[in-house]
Amino acid sequence: LLSRQEKRESNARAYPRHLPIAIADAAGSFVRDLDGNVFIDFLAGAGVLSLGHNHPELVEIARRQLGTLAHGLDFPTPVKDAFIEAQLSMLPLGMRERMKMHFCGPTGANAVDAAIKLCKTATGRSEIISFQGGFHGSSAAAMALTGLVEQKRPVANGMPGVHFFPYSYCSRCPVNLSPETCAINCIGYLENSLHDGNGGIPLPAAVIVEMVQGEGGVIPARLEFVQRLRQLTRQLEIPLIVDEVQTGCGRTGTWFAFEQYGIEPDVIVASKALSGIGTPVALIMYDASLDTWAPAAHTGTFRGNQLAFATGAEAVHIVQRDRVLDNVCERGEQVAGLLAPLESLPWVREIRGRGLMWGIELQDPSTGMPAGDLALSVQEQVLRLGLILETGGRNGCVVRMLPPLNVTADVIESACRILVNAIEALMP
Numbered sequence: 001l002l003s004r005q006e007k008r009e010s011n012a013r014a015y016p017r018h019l020p021i022a023i024a025d026a027a028g029s030f031v032r033d034l035d036g037n038v039f040i041d042f043l044a045g046a047g048v049l050s051l052g053h054n055h056p057e058l059v060e061i062a063r064r065q066l067g068t069l070a071h072g073l074d075f076p077t078p079v080k081d082a083f084i085e086a087q088l089s090m091l092p093l094g095m096r097e098r099m100k101m102h103f104c105g106p107t108g109a110n111a112v113d114a115a116i117k118l119c120k121t122a123t124g125r126s127e128i129i130s131f132q133g134g135f136h137g138s139s140a141a142a143m144a145l146t147g148l149v150e151q152k153r154p155v156a157n158g159m160p161g162v163h164f165f166p167y168s169y170c171s172r173c174p175v176n177l178s179p180e181t182c183a184i185n186c187i188g189y190l191e192n193s194l195h196d197g198n199g200g201i202p203l204p205a206a207v208i209v210e211m212v213q214g215e216g217g218v219i220p221a222r223l224e225f226v227q228r229l230r231q232l233t234r235q236l237e238i239p240l241i242v243d244e245v246q247t248g249c250g251r252t253g254t255w256f257a258f259e260q261y262g263i264e265p266d267v268i269v270a271s272k273a274l275s276g277i278g279t280p281v282a283l284i285m286y287d288a289s290l291d292t293w294a295p296a297a298h299t300g301t302f303r304g305n306q307l308a309f310a311t312g313a314e315a316v317h318i319v320q321r322d323r324v325l326d327n328v329c330e331r332g333e334q335v336a337g338l339l340a341p342l343e344s345l346p347w348v349r350e351i352r353g354r355g356l357m358w359g360i361e362l363q364d365p366s367t368g369m370p371a372g373d374l375a376l377s378v379q380e381q382v383l384r385l386g387l388i389l390e391t392g393g394r395n396g397c398v399v400r401m402l403p404p405l406n407v408t409a410d411v412i413e414s415a416c417r418i419l420v421n422a423i424e425a426l427m428p
């Protein structure tokens with residue numbers, strides 16, 4: 001099956017290249033391949049399966065909804081209403097009344113595209129500011145905003161007027177300073193460029209940022225970086241778009257990661273885990289003052305996925321009922337403790353995480369260069385031992401973990417043990 005699909009499918013296939021398994025079925029935090037081997041799945045549909053594979057309550061809801069109404073375009077329906085109310089109820093109190101919602105199609109990139117169009121329409125401006133190392137999707141526009149250069153090099157820049165600025169990647173500081181003394185010079189560079197009437201860039205339509213760069217290698221933004229970015233964008237009346245496609249829906253321990261930074265964005269982009277079980281949906285939530293769109297200004301056939309609305313509303317209920325966000329924080333601390341012994345290894349540059357989003361950055365100690373090959377070997381080795389993990393970051397040098405948010409302590413323990421043993425065994 002693996003080789004047949006390799007022949008039939010495009011070269012662009014991603015995951016099976018380094019995770020050569022064909023999946024038969026799955027449940028909770030586990031998947032089973034066609035040979036009957038069971039794996040702990042800490043890729044979890046690229047962060048989609050927040051409540052694990054096939055959560056029984058969500059399966060039942062999806063089944064029922066399929067027999068009632070599956071596809072609703074953008075007509076009002078009761079399940080859509082329940083979904084919208086559930087999502088808004090998870091926003092900080094002060095934001096609930098002023099945020100509007102727009103459904104954008106099935107994927108995160110669709111929502112990123114919509115956010116950019118909205119801000120361009122509302123401001124009448126055309127430039128966009130994005131950050132080095134960020135990832136926003138594979139559509140032409142979302143890829144143009146993506147600062148991970150390896151991924152976009154072959155397709156060039158799909159959209160003019162995108163400007164990249166340094167992110168607060170302290171472990172590899174873009175301005176060669178150390179966190180103790182840097183005074184967040186990375187954001188200072190953006191400040192100066194925006195204030196510089198002569199050589200600076202024109203006032204942009206938006207700034208788009210991730211609170212934790214996911215594909216970029218699990219890099220949480222510094223608190224002061226985000227707060228000064230919010231201050232600056234407020235002062236200059238630039239809409240701030242926070243891309244919560246990966247960090248959203250509880251992944252970092254709060255419903256949205258921006259809550260941990262004490263800021264309120266103008267636009268939130270969300271997708272992946274919104275439906276809890278992988279039924280596709282993507283949306284933007286934005287301040288009502290930005291709603292300058294004409295009727296039908298941004299459409300799309302697949303923005304009425306009733307299965308996603310039904311499971312998504314129930315997923316919010318389950319997250320609250322089962323105190324899933326508490327589990328994210330507790331299991332996150334457990335991961336930090338279990339991975340800590342790796343910190344002393346010279347090939348481990350840094351271990352970073354928020355909630356249940358973790359990354360181990362590997363380096364060649366003699367050069368300090370990202371050790372992408374070692375990360376790949378770790379990924380292959382843990383797969384042999386029954387654990388599915390992802391890599392990311394510059395040259396793929398970060399081994400990443402995105403477990404389901406309701407994962408148990410036992411499963412975290414087994415997975416971290418496999419990972420620590422694999423890394424220690426592979427030390428050159």
Ligand code: PMP
Pocket residue numbers: 046106107108109110112135136137138210214215243244245246247271272
């Ligand atoms: N933004 C971020 C932060 C993401 O991590 C991703 C997907 N990894 C996307 C956007 C794009 O989402 P999708 O692949 O669903 O288009």
